[in-house]
Amino acid sequence: MRHWIHALDPLLWPLFGLGFFCAAFLLPPLVAILGIAHPAGWVAESALAYERVHDLAGSIAGRALLGVAVATLLWNGAYHLRHTAMDLLGQQWDVRVAPVLYAVAAVGSVMAVAAVARL
Amino acid sequence: MRPSGPARTLTTWPVRRDGWWWHHRRSRAYVLFGLGSIVVMAEAAVVMAGLWSLGGGPESWESFLVWLASTVPRVLHGFALVVLIAYGLRFMRMFPKTQTPRLLLPGVPERLRTRPPLHVLGTALHLACLGVWLLVGSVLAGVLG
Numbered sequence: 120m121r122h123w124i125h126a127l128d129p130l131l132w133p134l135f136g137l138g139f140f141c142a143a144f145l146l147p148p149l150v151a152i153l154g155i156a157h158p159a160g161w162v163a164e165s166a167l168a169y170e171r172v173h174d175l176a177g178s179i180a181g182r183a184l185l186g187v188a189v190a191t192l193l194w195n196g197a198y199h200l201r202h203t204a205m206d207l208l209g210q211q212w213d214v215r216v217a218p219v220l221y222a223v224a225a226v227g228s229v230m231a232v233a234a235v236a237r238l
Numbered sequence: 239m240r241p242s243g244p245a246r247t248l249t250t251w252p253v254r255r256d257g258w259w260w261h262h263r264r265s266r267a268y269v270l271f272g273l274g275s276i277v278v279m280a281e282a283a284v285v286m287a288g289l290w291s292l293g294g295g296p297e298s299w300e301s302f303l304v305w306l307a308s309t310v311p312r313v314l315h316g317f318a319l320v321v322l323i324a325y326g327l328r329f330m331r332m333f334p335k336t337q338t339p340r341l342l343l344p345g346v347p348e349r350l351r352t353r354p355p356l357h358v359l360g361t362a363l364h365l366a367c368l369g370v371w372l373l374v375g376s377v378l379a380g381v382l383g
Contacts, residue, residue, distance in 0.1 A: 138278070139329045139333075142278045142322065142325060142326060142329070143322075143325070143326030143327075143329050143330060143367055144326070144366075144367050144370040144371070144374075145370070145374060146278070146281050146322050146326075147319060147322050147323055147326060147371060148370075148371045148374040148375040148378065149281075149285065149374065149378065150281060150315050150318055150319045150322060151319055151375065152375055152378040152379055153284075153288070153306060153315075153378070154284075154306060154311065154312065154314075154315025154316075154318070154319070155312065155315055155316060155319065156379065157303070157306070157307075158306055158307035158311075158312050159312075162378075162379045162380065163379075163380050165380060166378065166379050166380030167303060167378070167380075169292075169295075169296040169299045169300070171380070172292060172299070173292055173299075175377070175383065176289065176292055177292075185285070185289060188282075188285070189282050189285050189286050189289070192278055192279070192281070192282035192285075193279055193282050195275065195278060196275040196276065196278040196279030196282065197275075197279070199272055199274075199275035199278075200272065200273075200275045200276060200279070202272065203269060203272025203273060203275065206268075206269065206272065207259070207269065223279075227282065227283070227286065230286060230290075231286050231289070234286055234289035234290050234293060235289060237293040238289070238292060238293050
């Protein structure tokens with residue numbers, strides 16, 4: 120198992136880096152508008168109307184951006200959390216923590232692709 | 239005149255790093271940055287839930303928006319926004335330093351093979367991030383598009 124975890128590392132490193140960009144560039148405005156401004160009524164109701172959001176997210180660019188963003192965010196989180204777990208719990212926990220986190224990221228990535236495909 | 243002995247190797251003063259991570263400022267910042275990835279994964283799950291509800295039709299999307307407007311998600315999103323901003327700022331502070339100072343690419347002018355000064359790269363990254371925040375925020379808020 121340890122061999123496979125290390126063998127995957129070069130593949131996961133770019134996803135980790137891209138996920139950082141998505142987390143820094145895309146998530147704050149998404150959370151600010153969807154999670155805070157819209158519920159508080161600071162944004163017009165029509166801004167998040169179904170037709171408008173569906174048109175934005177359902178375009179080819181929207182699907183590609185959202186699919187890649189969700190998947191890379193999950194891989195970024197899994198990779199980063201795995202290393203934090205190793206720092207806090209010890210290297211010996213890696214064989215238990217890494218498969219769980221990577222499975223979550225892999226399943227989440229498939230679900231993200233499926234979610235944008237059905238838009 | 240010969241030196242009396244070999245020069246001392248310059249080292250940092252030994253600092254004990256044992257004990258709980260919370261007790262050391264740098265360890266605390268490092269671990270909290272790592273734990274911020276839990277928020278990143280949670281928000282990715284929220285975005286994915288939004289995409290699934292969007293694909294489920296207007297009623298499903300409306301119920302997602304109603305759920306976002308309830309108290310607990312609003313409080314959690316307020317907390318998440320603070321964590322995500324801190325997470326992003328730390329990443330952008332680190333990113334320029336992780337770039338290789340010089341690329342060995344034959345045929346490419348030296349100017350393009352050398353990393354720009356760290357402060358230039360850092361400033362450009364922060365400005366690009368601010369631009370994307372404004373663009374994405376404006377589109378989502380209905381100001382653009």
